[in-house]
Amino acid sequence: MERGPLKQRALACLLTFAGSMCMTLALFASAGSSSKAATSFDDAASVRALALINGQGCSLSSVPVPANEVAQATPLPSPAGSASPSPSPSASPTVPPGQPGGPLYATPYPSGSPEVTPFPVPTPTPVESGSPGPVFLQRNGAPPSIAPHEQGTAQPSPSPSAAPTLRPGYVAVLADKVTGSTKPGVPGDATGNVHVFYRDETLVGDRAHYDGIRTITMTGNPYIINNTKNSILYADKITFDTIAQKATLENGRGESSQGVERGLVYYGAHDFVADQHGVSHGNNATMTTCERPRAGYHVTGKTIDVYPGDKIVITRAILWLGGAAVFLIPKLVIPLRTVNDERQKPQFFPEVGYNSYQGYYVKARLSFGFTQYYYGYYTVEFYTKQGLTLGYNGQINKKNGRRQTGINFMRVQDRIAQQTKYNIGLNDTENFSQTLRAILQYTYQSAFGPYTQFPPSQGLNATLTHTQARESQTYTFTKQSTGTQQSSRGFGFTDTRQFTQTLQNSFSANLNRSDSSYGEFTSTSTGKVTDLVHWLSKGVDYQLDFDKSYTKTPTGINKEPEVTIRPNMPFFSHFMVPVAPTLTIGEYNEPSTPETTERADLALNMGPLNYHFLNNDFSASMTVNQFQYGTGDLKASVQQNMSLTSRISDHINNIIGYNESNYNGPGVVPFETLDLQTGQNTKNATDTLRFFNGDIYNLSLSFNTLFNRTAQPVQYTFTLRPTYKTYLNLQGSFNPGPGNGFYQTATQLAFPLGIGGYVQFSGNVDWKTKGRINNKTIYYSRIIGDCYEIQLTYNQDSKQVNALLNLLAFPSRGVGFGLNTNTSIIPSSFNGTGF
Numbered sequence: 001m002e003r004g005p006l007k008q009r010a011l012a013c014l015l016t017f018a019g020s021m022c023m024t025l026a027l028f029a030s031a032g033s034s035s036k037a038a039t040s041f042d043d044a045a046s047v048r049a050l051a052l053i054n055g056q057g058c059s060l061s062s063v064p065v066p067a068n069e070v071a072q073a074t075p076l077p078s079p080a081g082s083a084s085p086s087p088s089p090s091a092s093p094t095v096p097p098g099q100p101g102g103p104l105y106a107t108p109y110p111s112g113s114p115e116v117t118p119f120p121v122p123t124p125t126p127v128e129s130g131s132p133g134p135v136f137l138q139r140n141g142a143p144p145s146i147a148p149h150e151q152g153t154a155q156p157s158p159s160p161s162a163a164p165t166l167r168p169g170y171v172a173v174l175a176d177k178v179t180g181s182t183k184p185g186v187p188g189d190a191t192g193n194v195h196v197f198y199r200d201e202t203l204v205g206d207r208a209h210y211d212g213i214r215t216i217t218m219t220g221n222p223y224i225i226n227n228t229k230n231s232i233l234y235a236d237k238i239t240f241d242t243i244a245q246k247a248t249l250e251n252g253r254g255e256s257s258q259g260v261e262r263g264l265v266y267y268g269a270h271d272f273v274a275d276q277h278g279v280s281h282g283n284n285a286t287m288t289t290c291e292r293p294r295a296g297y298h299v300t301g302k303t304i305d306v307y308p309g310d311k312i313v314i315t316r317a318i319l320w321l322g323g324a325a326v327f328l329i330p331k332l333v334i335p336l337r338t339v340n341d342e343r344q345k346p347q348f349f350p351e352v353g354y355n356s357y358q359g360y361y362v363k364a365r366l367s368f369g370f371t372q373y374y375y376g377y378y379t380v381e382f383y384t385k386q387g388l389t390l391g392y393n394g395q396i397n398k399k400n401g402r403r404q405t406g407i408n409f410m411r412v413q414d415r416i417a418q419q420t421k422y423n424i425g426l427n428d429t430e431n432f433s434q435t436l437r438a439i440l441q442y443t444y445q446s447a448f449g450p451y452t453q454f455p456p457s458q459g460l461n462a463t464l465t466h467t468q469a470r471e472s473q474t475y476t477f478t479k480q481s482t483g484t485q486q487s488s489r490g491f492g493f494t495d496t497r498q499f500t501q502t503l504q505n506s507f508s509a510n511l512n513r514s515d516s517s518y519g520e521f522t523s524t525s526t527g528k529v530t531d532l533v534h535w536l537s538k539g540v541d542y543q544l545d546f547d548k549s550y551t552k553t554p555t556g557i558n559k560e561p562e563v564t565i566r567p568n569m570p571f572f573s574h575f576m577v578p579v580a581p582t583l584t585i586g587e588y589n590e591p592s593t594p595e596t597t598e599r600a601d602l603a604l605n606m607g608p609l610n611y612h613f614l615n616n617d618f619s620a621s622m623t624v625n626q627f628q629y630g631t632g633d634l635k636a637s638v639q640q641n642m643s644l645t646s647r648i649s650d651h652i653n654n655i656i657g658y659n660e661s662n663y664n665g666p667g668v669v670p671f672e673t674l675d676l677q678t679g680q681n682t683k684n685a686t687d688t689l690r691f692f693n694g695d696i697y698n699l700s701l702s703f704n705t706l707f708n709r710t711a712q713p714v715q716y717t718f719t720l721r722p723t724y725k726t727y728l729n730l731q732g733s734f735n736p737g738p739g740n741g742f743y744q745t746a747t748q749l750a751f752p753l754g755i756g757g758y759v760q761f762s763g764n765v766d767w768k769t770k771g772r773i774n775n776k777t778i779y780y781s782r783i784i785g786d787c788y789e790i791q792l793t794y795n796q797d798s799k800q801v802n803a804l805l806n807l808l809a810f811p812s813r814g815v816g817f818g819l820n821t822n823t824s825i826i827p828s829s830f831n832g833t834g835f
Helices: 570-574
Strands: 007-017 020-030 047-053 136-140 171-175 177-180 188-198 201-210 215-219 223-226 231-234 237-241 246-256 265-274 280-288 297-307 311-321 324-335 351-355 359-371 374-383 387-397 403-414 419-431 436-445 457-467 471-482 486-498 503-516 522-536 540-551 558-567 579-590 595-613 616-629 634-649 652-664 682-693 697-705 714-720 727-735 741-752 757-766 772-784 788-795 800-807
Touching: 171 201, 188 215, 201 237, 246 280, 265 297, 280 311, 297 324, 324 359, 359 387
Parallel strands: none
Antiparallel strands: 007 020, 047 136, 047 171, 171 188, 177 188, 188 201, 201 215, 201 223, 215 237, 223 231, 231 246, 237 246, 246 265, 265 280, 280 297, 297 311, 311 324, 351 359, 351 800, 359 374, 374 387, 387 403, 403 419, 419 436, 436 457, 457 471, 471 486, 486 503, 503 522, 522 540, 540 558, 558 579, 579 595, 595 616, 616 634, 634 652, 652 682, 682 697, 697 714, 714 727, 727 741, 741 757, 757 772, 772 788, 788 800
16 A cells, blocks of 8 residues: 555544643544545544543643654563563564663553654643543554563563653553543543553553542552662552552562662562652561572561662561571661661671680671661670670761761670670761861770770770862871770871972871880870972972971981982983982981981982893893982992793793892991891892693792702692682692601682582691691581572681571672682681671
8 A cells, every 4th residue: 555644633622620621632643545534533442542630630741652663662571480471573682671681670661553743732721629530542553461460471562762751740541442431530441551650650450440539440460660660569459549649559569679689679568558759668568589488588577668779678577587487677677779888788687606705696787777867787696605795886967968977886795704895986077068077086995805805995086177179287186095004195287288280288297195004104295297398390300308206215217308309301211221210318317326417319210121032021120229428428229120931831931030139338327227238138039830721720839049058948839720619729838958848738628519509618737747637617608599698607716606698689788708819718707796
């Protein structure tokens, strides 16, 4: 059929209700031959209905219609165990929900293939009283039905180019078919892929009934999805108040990917009430991150509050492992966003364990706080031998951002030592203005740990900072004390000024007093003044440093002053060997000698010189220092470093290193602490031979000599990783000579054990005691139901056993265990409860 120009057709109706007027304009168009008329409005079998509802009026001011070719929407995911959705009718494939590059959810917005573009709709006339009924707009092209939560065979709906743009307080209703009256204030029904658009949410279902006053009742697998499509609420039936824009869900249950790093968070309640922003409240709550909570874990509670993109709050929460209740949490706060503050990170499971000093124990952290202005957690720890430990860690922030206060308190009952100890911490920041800030910090600590006994210590730090564009001043006060044995006080002032882009000056003055009663009572007062001027010219960097201390006890070196000159000439870097000269001159005073004289130091940093030949890389550098003093003394030092890296084959490397230090001149003249020289020239050479095959295995042997006719130990490191999850590391040394040989070998081993299980081990093999393993630490982890991880550790030295459960949905909030070839693979403990 030959296509002609687009023909447009408009339908406008003027509706009057309770003495007020609401105008609605419905526009349709169809593309066909020039001799064929447009489709009739009465053909309701193939139309889509739209209604805008508001407590004061109705409008279709902005309802975009998609183009002839529209992108297909991603189908709504089915629950675990249900059938997969049918393929999308779109010619271009879409990424399935939950997969990389694809959305988690996508509302199957209705569309079809409209054939005209509507004209602008006039602004409605305000209604003086009463509540108008829905106004229906029908268009060609009925889309497929929605994909309900309980089924997985529904086809996805085409997605329009844009969702309806609503004025505040307005509601839009779309459906495949409308039955009943279309007059405002009269009940009506909509069936087939019904969508109700309002504020930040979309209500979707198979059938909707409007009571003609203010309520829409949605049935047929209804759900509510947010505009960002990362949170969804299902229910058996949803009742929606079009004026208050609140939805009441019967047997509501939700899914969200907000703040979840793996999988989803699932929650539900007997009755849910959700407002226009998606904030929900319900009773008889449940929550889990497991697809099969009965096989994993779940949390039940009295009430649940869901704040999209922020948090979930459950009161009187009970933690269940399978069918067993294991832990009670008065209030559980689960963040649905990235959390960097440790005080906002929840702990779902308690930590249990045993050590020889405190006995068996249970540690729990209970979060609190509904807003970002007040939050934190309580700490509860019970030890069978030591007693009960209670803690509080809270953060209080003013809404205007001017003040932040952190409070940390811990009461430690020690029945073993027959005393009660306290740890207290306070951190307060006050922003008086954008240029003036004060910080106050106070700590008191009497509990240092189960094996450590020290006198109580306390500290006070106060800082006042005034900052402007090109200058800043800081005033400080510090006070520290350890029992009655030692105390100190200090005052400080710092002034920094940026005169120009190349000229800066920093001045500081400090006064400190220390008292000590260890043995004989002593008291020391010290004052110190420093001033640093930095000037960067075009070719030279100048620095003037004045540093002088005033004290009864002679110590240190006074610079009165010192000038450092660093040329920055381009030609220095174009020599065969790069040269960086530095000249330092000044007058110095050493009170302990005592000695006051001038000093000059000319330093030449040459290198590095890099040269590549065949399969070898050679590098060398040298530093020369020439010292001259006002007393007539001369000193010099030369330090050299060289290395040669040879690639023998694809699996063998060899590295030879050599360094040498030469001194000339008196060792402790004229100063005893400045430019100290031992007078002994030293040299050292190393040879490291490495056998490797990618990251599968690596054997490194390191030989060392000091050129003193004494054999040095041979260092060895062997690493083996036959599979991705299997790892072995051995480190130690061989000492040549009679009665020596191998002493200890540090061993780290990791390997999988069973499905989802993992073992890590570390210890020292003592070859002098027939291979006895000392300092053993064993870690075992196992993933249960792809939902949570059980972690067990044993440490031989402290006779300690720990057990903890971490949720896979929140890995950054739990304790991380992993292989690290640079440090021990076994952590010392799961989490810290002290300061």
